[in-house]
Structure formats: C-alpha cells, structure tokens
Amino acid sequence: MNETRHIRADWIAVDWGTSHVRAWAMGPNGARAEARSDHGMGGLARDAFEPVLLSLVTPWLGSRETPVIVCGMAGARQGWAEAPYRTAPCAAAPDAAISVSGTDPRIDVHILPGVKQVRPADVMRGEETQIAGFVTQESDWDGTLILPGSHCKWVQLSAREIVSFRTTLTGELFAALSDHTVLRHSMGPGWVNSAFDEGVAEGLKNPESLSAKLFGLRAEGLIGSLTPDAARAQLSGMLIGWELAATRPYWLGTDLCLIGDAALSALYARALAAQGASARTLDATDLTLVGLTSAYQALQKVL
Amino acid sequence: MNETRHIRADWIAVDWGTSHVRAWAMGPNGARAEARSDHGMGGLARDAFEPVLLSLVTPWLGSRETPVIVCGMAGARQGWAEAPYRTAPCAAAPDAAISVSGTDPRIDVHILPGVKQVRPADVMRGEETQIAGFVTQESDWDGTLILPGSHCKWVQLSAREIVSFRTTLTGELFAALSDHTVLRHSMGPGWVNSAFDEGVAEGLKNPESLSAKLFGLRAEGLIGSLTPDAARAQLSGMLIGWELAATRPYWLGTDLCLIGDAALSALYARALAAQGASARTLDATDLTLVGLTSAYQALQKVL
Structure with a gap:
C-alpha cells in the first residue's frame, strides 16, 4: 500500500507580491515545503485572497489553528487587509502585524506593515521583511542595503534602524x-x-x-x-x-x-x-524567511 | 439623376509613417481630397504597400499615369523600397527621390530619402520633408526647428542646410x-x-x-x-x-x-x-504638403 507522507506546518510564511505569491510550510528548522502561484495582489479582489491562500496551503493544515505570517502587497490598501505603513526612521524589525478577522478557523492570518517615508515621499511593502531578516543576522552592521528588482530600494541602515530610503x-x-x-x-x-x-x-x-x-x-x-x-x-x-x-x-x-x-x-x-x-x-528569499520567522517569534511572545 | 463628382489628382502626395498612412489628391491649388488608413509601415510586408496605396487613391486616378511622391517610413530598409539616407550636414530640400519600379501602370511612385547623421548617430524619415517645406516658405531663416511627437527632433538649420540634429x-x-x-x-x-x-x-x-x-x-x-x-x-x-x-x-x-x-x-x-x-x-501637415509639393516640382523639372 502506498502511503502519502503528509507535510504539516507549525506555521506558514507568505510573501505576497504584486504579481506572485509564495508560501512556505515552516517547522522548527525552517521551510519544509513551498508552494507558489501567479495570483499576485495586482489581480485579486479583497475576497479572493483567502481562497488563493487556502488553495496553496490546505495540504499543510492540521487539526489545530495554524498561524500565517504574511508580508508584501497583501497589506496594501487595495489588498487583503490594510496594514498601515510604519514611518521611517523606524526599527528595522516590525513591532506589530495586523490580524485578519473572519477567516477559515484553520488559519490565523497576520499581515506585516510596510514602511513609508514622508519626505521625500517613498514607500515599501515586502522589502522591510528582508531588511528585518538582514538585521536579525547582522545586528551590528551599518551601511546601505540595495534591493534591486522591478523597483530598486536603497536603504540606509544604522543601529538597526531604517534611517532613510529611496526607490x-x-x-x-x-x-x-x-x-x-x-x-x-x-x-x-x-x-x-x-x-x-x-x-x-x-x-x-x-x-x-x-x-x-x-x-x-x-x-x-x-x-x-x-x-x-x-x-x-x-x-x-x-x-x-x-x-x-x-x-x-x-x-x-x-x-x-x-x-x-x-x-x-x-x-x-x-x-x-x-x-x-x-x-x-x-539571497532575498533566504532573508524574507528569516524576517518572517522573526516576526512569527515576536508574535508568539505577545500571544 | 444623381451625378457623382469625381476628384482627379494631378499628382498624389503620401506621408507613410510607422503607424499610419495619409494620401492627398493634389491639384494646382493644393490638396483636393485626403484619404488615410492605419496601415502604417510597421505592419506591412514589402508587397503590401502597393495594394494599400491603391485602396486609398484609386478613385483619384485617371487615364494618364499619375505621379505619387512619398515621404516617411515607406523608404526604410524594411519598407516598400529603400531610399538611402542623405547625410547631414545636407541641403534641407531633398535632391533626389528613388523611383519604385514594376508598379501598376496608372501610378509612378517616387520615395523621398531620410536624413542620417553619423556622429552622434541619428536618423529621420518624414521630418526632413516638413523641414524642406519650412525652408520653401522661409528661405532666410536660421535657428532650431523642434518637431515633437513620439520621437522629438531638434534640428539646427542654417543657410537652408540641416547642420545637425538630435532625437x-x-x-x-x-x-x-x-x-x-x-x-x-x-x-x-x-x-x-x-x-x-x-x-x-x-x-x-x-x-x-x-x-x-x-x-x-x-x-x-x-x-x-x-x-x-x-x-x-x-x-x-x-x-x-x-x-x-x-x-x-x-x-x-x-x-x-x-x-x-x-x-x-x-x-x-x-x-x-x-x-x-x-x-x-x-502645423506639421501643412509643411509636409509644402515639402512634398516642392519635391514634386523638382521632379517635374528633371523629367
């Protein structure tokens, strides 16, 4: 008889960008499995986020409620639930996530805020989690982080603070x-x-x-x-x-x-x-997972 | 009895751009009629130019062969027939058009060359005819002509010469x-x-x-x-x-x-x-017609 070995997640890490979404089943030693789709925030109505997430992570869910930590565009005003920006200068590690209410009882979803800068006006959603991951690994490092991509972020980091940034x-x-x-x-x-x-x-x-x-x-x-x-x-x-x-x-x-x-x-x-x-x-993905893990651990202390 | 009043062209002026083509039935006092389509050079194979032109101008053709003067992208290497660039600095008025052979006997097609500049490298096709039109009207004017559009041409004009240009x-x-x-x-x-x-x-x-x-x-x-x-x-x-x-x-x-x-x-x-x-x-269209008329008159002197 064939036996399917089921992967369970202690918690689930999600990076929800404009064009893609990636989810990881997390255990004590890091990611056990990964799932992704091209249902990025850009093409989703508010009530479509939960079904997309469930289609990716249902195999990893067990009988107990599973925490889900999300970074990126899911927290935008047109996303799943708005996670208002923190304002730079600010700590590189996020101090609060917003909780999404009314979801399927098997999941407990928290979305991390982005960071804004008033003058010159600038915003980020998702990169702050990579930055938090970086700071977790290298808490004494001061300098500039450069995060290239469709948009490139230039981030001045000092004493574990995002001092200023440009996109x-x-x-x-x-x-x-x-x-x-x-x-x-x-x-x-x-x-x-x-x-x-x-x-x-x-x-x-x-x-x-x-x-x-x-x-x-x-x-x-x-x-x-x-x-x-x-x-x-x-x-x-x-x-x-x-x-x-x-x-x-x-x-x-x-x-x-x-x-x-x-x-x-x-x-x-x-x-x-x-x-x-x-x-x-x-590597950006590595740091995203470190940053999400850091946020998950902070959340566990609060709960 | 209804009578359709037929418009005949002494000659035909054509501006063939990348995305559109415009043709005018010309008489001694200027344009008698206009026809246009979106069959620009960008979407046409070499053997498609003549049918497109005939579909626009056939109502204007008579029993005698009608001269057709064309400016623009029809003269590009991927166009109807290549009209090699003149090289700036050069006279604003074109001194030669290339003749397209093997066409329908009712039309006699001539395509005007564009202008290139070797250093810094630059090219134009179509704008040189507007410039020739301008010089026909204002032969003593020195200065810079600015031709805005998808691409904007900046043309230094002196003593009826295109001295240099940038796009x-x-x-x-x-x-x-x-x-x-x-x-x-x-x-x-x-x-x-x-x-x-x-x-x-x-x-x-x-x-x-x-x-x-x-x-x-x-x-x-x-x-x-x-x-x-x-x-x-x-x-x-x-x-x-x-x-x-x-x-x-x-x-x-x-x-x-x-x-x-x-x-x-x-x-x-x-x-x-x-x-x-x-x-x-x-107005760009006015000057295109003046420039094409000028080229037609020069051609008549040669023939």
Whole structure:
C-alpha cells in the first residue's frame, strides 16, 4: 500500500507580491515545503485572497489553528487587509502585524506593515521583511542595503534602524523601454559586458544627456556598428548608471550589501565596482524567511 | 439623376509613417481630397504597400499615369523600397527621390530619402520633408526647428542646410511609463499646469535625480497630496525638462520654431518660455504638403 507522507506546518510564511505569491510550510528548522502561484495582489479582489491562500496551503493544515505570517502587497490598501505603513526612521524589525478577522478557523492570518517615508515621499511593502531578516543576522552592521528588482530600494541602515530610503524604477523602466518603444527593434537576447560598462559610465557622468542618448541606441543599430546584444547591455548600463547618479549619497563611502536575484545583483555589483565601491550579495528569499520567522517569534511572545 | 463628382489628382502626395498612412489628391491649388488608413509601415510586408496605396487613391486616378511622391517610413530598409539616407550636414530640400519600379501602370511612385547623421548617430524619415517645406516658405531663416511627437527632433538649420540634429524618445517614454509601469496607477486623465511647470524645472535642474523622482510620483499619490491629474502633468514636465537638459545647445540663444501637433507643441512652448526662450508654432501637415509639393516640382523639372 502506498502511503502519502503528509507535510504539516507549525506555521506558514507568505510573501505576497504584486504579481506572485509564495508560501512556505515552516517547522522548527525552517521551510519544509513551498508552494507558489501567479495570483499576485495586482489581480485579486479583497475576497479572493483567502481562497488563493487556502488553495496553496490546505495540504499543510492540521487539526489545530495554524498561524500565517504574511508580508508584501497583501497589506496594501487595495489588498487583503490594510496594514498601515510604519514611518521611517523606524526599527528595522516590525513591532506589530495586523490580524485578519473572519477567516477559515484553520488559519490565523497576520499581515506585516510596510514602511513609508514622508519626505521625500517613498514607500515599501515586502522589502522591510528582508531588511528585518538582514538585521536579525547582522545586528551590528551599518551601511546601505540595495534591493534591486522591478523597483530598486536603497536603504540606509544604522543601529538597526531604517534611517532613510529611496526607490527607483530602473527594472520597470528597462522593460518598458525594451518592450514598448522603438528600442524594441534594437534589442538582442544576449549581452556584452563592455557595452554595459560604457552605459554605466555614460548614465552616471552625463545624466542630462541620456534623453537623447536613448534614441542613439536605435540610430547606432541602424547606421552604426552597435549590435542588438550590445544595445541591450548598454541600455541596462545607462539606466543603472543614471540610478547611481540619483543615489550617490547612498553608496559613496559606505558599506554596501545587495539583496536580490543573483544575476541582477551582479550587474549592480559590477556597476558599483567600476566606481570603486564593493558590495557583497545575499539571497532575498533566504532573508524574507528569516524576517518572517522573526516576526512569527515576536508574535508568539505577545500571544 | 444623381451625378457623382469625381476628384482627379494631378499628382498624389503620401506621408507613410510607422503607424499610419495619409494620401492627398493634389491639384494646382493644393490638396483636393485626403484619404488615410492605419496601415502604417510597421505592419506591412514589402508587397503590401502597393495594394494599400491603391485602396486609398484609386478613385483619384485617371487615364494618364499619375505621379505619387512619398515621404516617411515607406523608404526604410524594411519598407516598400529603400531610399538611402542623405547625410547631414545636407541641403534641407531633398535632391533626389528613388523611383519604385514594376508598379501598376496608372501610378509612378517616387520615395523621398531620410536624413542620417553619423556622429552622434541619428536618423529621420518624414521630418526632413516638413523641414524642406519650412525652408520653401522661409528661405532666410536660421535657428532650431523642434518637431515633437513620439520621437522629438531638434534640428539646427542654417543657410537652408540641416547642420545637425538630435532625437529624443520623450513621447514614447511618457507613454511607456504611463501605461507599462507602476505609475499607471497614479495617472489621471486631466492636467495641472503648475505641476507641469514644477516637473520641467525639476527635470532640467536635476536630471541626475530623476530616476528616483519617478517613483516619487507614485509615493506622493499614495501617502502625499499629489492628485492623479497633477501626477500626469508632472511626469510630462519632468520628461520634457530632462529633454531640455539634453538639448540645451539647440535652444539656448537661438531662434526657435515648433512644428507639430498644436497641444503637444504648446507644452514645449510653455516649457521653453519658462527658460526665457520663445518659439512660434507651425502645423506639421501643412509643411509636409509644402515639402512634398516642392519635391514634386523638382521632379517635374528633371523629367
């Protein structure tokens, strides 16, 4: 007789982004199983969050109520239940989660708040949990955390506080230019490091001329010698260089740590290295789980 | 008995862009009729151009062969027949058109070349005909022509020559950011002039910080007081201000003339006026027809 070995969760960790949701069955030694779907917050009505969650985690539920700790966009105003922002400067570790009432009795859902900054106006939801995870691991570290992605967060961390932060649109901007402007005809699938480096130098040194240089990528492809692979790398470099121009106070003369996808983090590390700044890289998922575990443990103390 | 009054064309003027094509039945006093479709060059295979043209102009054809003068993307390498670029610096009025062979005997098609610039690399197809039209009307004018649109051309004109030019992606960039990034949630349909003015000043003075200011539009809408209509105007202003930073040598201390859509030209005029630069505005279609007429007359002299 075949026996299905059931995985039970002591508690469930959830990272609910705009385009995806990931859940983990957690035990005393970390994640026992993972489930994910593309039912991100962006496409869900308020009453659709619970069914989506249950479709992912039901196999892990037992007879007792299972705590569920959620970070990310599920706490936005248009999400499952609003978890109002904390205001920076603030402790890196969240001090409170909001409890979602009226759910299926098998789950006890808590959503972590994001962080806002009033001036200059800025917001994050999800990244604060990676930052909390980082601080749990390295409580004495001061410097700047860089969290690249569709949006890139630059976070000044000191004495376990988020002192200030800025967000850039670089990832989305690269995608929008590559897919939805005339540059789409000039982009190849490959990559040329030297073209990336040139782009970084250009974006950082001459941000005022970038607006004209962008069309230049198209023109160089039509009448010059720029290959499609080099054009793609150069565009990426220009936008990251432009971002470095905007975030100079965050990376100049400061300890740096990148948290994110390995390939994208490597590009930022390369661009920073060319300015004489070195950054190590940590995995975002690992830190999200550390941050959610930290929040779960804090919650257990309260209950 | 009803009589249909047939319009005949002495010759036919055509402006074939990437997304649209427009044709005019021309007589001694200008356009007698107009036809258009959305069969732009972008979606057409090489052998589809002639059928599209005939579907628009057949009612205007008579027993004798009718000359057809075409400007724009039909002359691109992927267009109907390649009309190789002239190289700037060059005369504003085109000196040669390429003849398309093997067409329907009722039409005699000539396509005007675009203009390229080697360093910095740049290209235009279609705008050079508006410029030729402008020079036909104002042969003694020196200064900078600004042709806003999805791509905006800045053209230094002197002694009836295109001396140099630069293209920016501002129009496409505004559309890509408004429609394909998180900013789409922050944009209203309306407009706030003061927000546009602030954006222009910001983009022109601090182009290095724009990369972070873009996400700020989203954050200001979420936690601040920026309305969606103001966000849209401010984004437009930022991008035009950024463009003014890139094109400063083209507009500083020079006579300026805008050629384009009235509403878009008014935004550029407003942004320039804030810098103390005044520009008058001329209609792009009018100048396209003057430029095509000029090319037709030059062709008649040759034949």
